[in-house]
Amino acid sequence: MRTLYHASNSRSTAIVQLIEEMGIADRIDIVNVTIPRQDGSGSHDPKNPHPEGKVPYLVDGDDHIRERGAIITYLTDMFPESGLGRPPGDPQRGEYLSWLFYYQGVIEPVAILHFAGLTHPAIQASLRDYDTMLARLDEVLTAHPYLLGDRFSAVDILCSGPFAWFGDQMPSTPAIDAWVARCQDRDSVRITHQRDNS
CATH class of the missing domain: 1.20.1050.10 (Glutathione S-transferase Yfyf (Class Pi); Chain A, domain 2)
Incomplete structure (x- = not known):
């Protein structure tokens, strides 16, 4: 199963919203991790495989995708039926x-x-x-x-x-x-x- 590493109320929240919007929450395991926060709270989480300890981070088998734009492109291309992306060949x-x-x-x-x-x-x-x-x-x-x-x-x-x-x-x-x-x-x-x- 694909796995998204996510920290609550962070940049990865947009990807969790996308997953909900696309109706694919049953196809992606969302793993909550901690990250260092601007207020000094939080810390690097050893279970987060992102090379810099950041979120979001999507793992799909041997493929690892980081950066929100890349993850959005990856998911909307993978599940074009959601209508939230514009697949190759689409005029937009x-x-x-x-x-x-x-x-x-x-x-x-x-x-x-x-x-x-x-x-x-x-x-x-x-x-x-x-x-x-x-x-x-x-x-x-x-x-x-x-x-x-x-x-x-x-x-x-x-x-x-x-x-x-x-x-x-x-x-x-x-x-x-x-x-x-x-x-x-x-x-x-x-x-x-x-x-x-x-």
């Missing part, structure tokens, strides 16, 4: 992959730098700024309810996460706020929240 495949990589390469680093109040000429020359990232999301979400159009997908789970997690600490727009509310008003979110906090 490129856009789907682009949003997964946009999250890793733009949304998360820009949001962290903005939250921490860090700036430097090298950062400004290398990364997009927060306002540019917001403008891109706002443009798409003003035109459509979800990032790929009218249908909720795995990229909505990943990309809406920081806005849901940090709330008012992440400046946004009305279109982004409405999108985050739609993404959070799902049974998979409620089930995952209950699991993580029980």
